[in-house]
Amino acid sequence: MAISVVMPALEMAQETGKLVAWRKREGESVAKGETLLEVETDKAVMEIEAPGDGILAGVKVQAGAEVPVGQTIAWIVRPGEVPPPEVAPSGTTGRAVTSPARPASAATETSEQPAGAGPKLSPKARRLAREHGIDISGVRGTGPDGAILAEDVLALAKPQSAPEHTDIEKLGPVGRLMAERTTQSWTTVPHFFVVREIDAGSLVGIREKLAAGIESACGVRPTHTDFLVALVARVLVKHPRVNGSWTGEGIRINKEVNVAIAMAVDDGVVAAVIRKAD
Numbered sequence: 001m002a003i004s005v006v007m008p009a010l011e012m013a014q015e016t017g018k019l020v021a022w023r024k025r026e027g028e029s030v031a032k033g034e035t036l037l038e039v040e041t042d043k044a045v046m047e048i049e050a051p052g053d054g055i056l057a058g059v060k061v062q063a064g065a066e067v068p069v070g071q072t073i074a075w076i077v078r079p080g081e082v083p084p085p086e087v088a089p090s091g092t093t094g095r096a097v098t099s100p101a102r103p104a105s106a107a108t109e110t111s112e113q114p115a116g117a118g119p120k121l122s123p124k125a126r127r128l129a130r131e132h133g134i135d136i137s138g139v140r141g142t143g144p145d146g147a148i149l150a151e152d153v154l155a156l157a158k159p160q161s162a163p164e165h166t167d168i169e170k171l172g173p174v175g176r177l178m179a180e181r182t183t184q185s186w187t188t189v190p191h192f193f194v195v196r197e198i199d200a201g202s203l204v205g206i207r208e209k210l211a212a213g214i215e216s217a218c219g220v221r222p223t224h225t226d227f228l229v230a231l232v233a234r235v236l237v238k239h240p241r242v243n244g245s246w247t248g249e250g251i252r253i254n255k256e257v258n259v260a261i262a263m264a265v266d267d268g269v270v271a272a273v274i275r276k277a278d
Helices: 123-132 150-157 173-188 201-218 224-238
Strands: 003-006 016-022 035-040 044-049 054-057 066-068 072-077 096-100 244-246 251-253 259-265 268-274
Touching: 123 150, 173 268, 201 224, 224 259
Parallel strands: none
Antiparallel strands: 003 072, 016 035, 016 066, 035 044, 044 096, 054 072, 244 251, 259 268
């Protein structure tokens, strides 16, 4: 009796599937469990196994076509048998096999096993596990619902090697000091952040008003950062505890107001300290 090959439902709420490629040509013999075709869904490329032994016949859909789930796309018949004239609404399908979406030639199969029969394992993965002597009990694969794929078995079969050495970039004295100080700062100083939106229109106006005079006197045109440093210095004078540090015995109040500014250089970042910024 002819066996229908239909577009399977490989995902929940799936309505159609795209036929990527036939692995067998019409008229060729196929064996049950052998990969027959590849189907693409929204998430993956699946290999579909032949649901029975026989000859592929009555192929109705070619590669690239979108096919509704449950539609008959071909038949598997016995020698001398012809496919039925009417297309059945549904039929036996092969077991779906899953791999991450990728070119059809690299798709990997999975197959389901009855409940209680152990991990889901594709025929190819089962064969590889047997060849490599790998115990797959307790292994969770990368396929749907933890199904074990052939690539999972191959990964387990690879000899475990020491991690590759990575390149180490040597730092100069300045870069090394900055790395040490930054690490020390983050590990020893409690950090907290306060975010507040402020209209800085007045600051911009003051800079525009004073910039020309400062540039004439000092030869350098002030930036907004310069004015921010001055404002921070005034705040630290007004609130000296903010300018303090914890010594283990108590809060040490620093008498000087020194403000550090991060500056980019060729080999990293340095903190330029503006001493007595007040």
